[in-house]
Amino acid sequence: MTTPDHPSPASQPPAPAANDRVYRSPLALAGGTLLLLVVLWLGFDALFKGHGRTPWLALAGMILIVPLVLAFTLRPAVFAGEDRLRVRNPFRVITLPWGEVAGLRSGYSNEVLAKSGAKYQLWAVPVSLRARKKAVRRQQRAAADAARGTARGGPDGTLAPSGLGFGGFSVRGPDTGPARAETDQIMADLGEMLERRGQAESAQGEITVRWAYEVAAPAVAGAVLLAILLAVG
Incomplete structure (x- = not known):
């Protein structure tokens, strides 16, 4: 039997549908793009113009840092469909049918709570x-x-x-700004979808969790290479 944290190898989360609502952090996207450009600029400069061990250290550093920057800034996203909620965090992809979602919680972070008792943080919807x-x-x-x-x-x-x-007479018009913070509004929207689709027959199923080895493996390889270079002096 598949458990939330140990899905069977054959169980693969479905790809997001074209009509899924996609939530991402604009600030994380902008910051991640800028940081990635800086890392690549400094890394390639050291790689092609450095001497001695410098090019190798630059290469190992880029192999380590680039996947981490991608994982924590550009990768996180939340896909809300009619039948399921798909959460793409830095190192995991969690697919939760609405029927398995117990609720959503906002505090110092935004989380989705599963009926099994597990909770998953929504990295793409940070609390401000x-x-x-x-x-x-x-x-x-x-x-x-x-x-x-x-x-x-x-x-x-x-x-x-x-x-x-x-x-x-006062000439100041009414305040037309949003009544709540943007991420709080997103959580309210997700809560409405849960209330509307939680009992739907097509929204039932098992929770699947897939680890993002395509992100973790390069970072680990870069860390090992960097440690070896520093150890040999």
């Missing part, structure tokens, strides 16, 4: 405490503006007498 605090302040300002507008008799508080501005 700063964005969350800004959303809370925005909600508080909107509530305060609405309360002042009601007290002054205005329907939305945009042009009710306030004692400020031209002719005693």
Whole structure:
């Protein structure tokens, strides 16, 4: 019997469908691309212009660092389909049919909870405490503006007498920013999909976990090569 952390070799997660919702971190994509360019620029410069052991050290360093940069910045993604949630983390790909998802949790990180008791972090949907605090302040300002507008008799508080501005009227429009942080909105969207599809017959099945050896193997090889070069002096 296949367990969540030890799937059978023949069990392969299905590829994401074309109509799946894809969630990724724009900040991680931008930062990872910039870091990758810097690493490759410095690495190839040392590889072709270095002397002695420098080219070999540069090669080993790139073999180690490039897969890790890709794993933690460009690789993470969440694919939400009608039947399953596919979580691509740095070193694992977890496929969870909606019927096996117990819930979603947001704290200092965003996680999906399986009915088996396992929990998996959503690397592609990081929590931004700063964005969350800004959303809370925005909600508080909107509530305060609405309360002042009601007290002054205005329907939305945009042009009710306030004692400020031209002719005693406030000219500041209503706050049209998002009511919650972007990642919190993503978790709310995933929660709605879970509620809608959790009992669907096509959304039942087993959880599969596949390790990303294509990422881990080059990094381990680079680390071993770098250790050997440093050891031999």
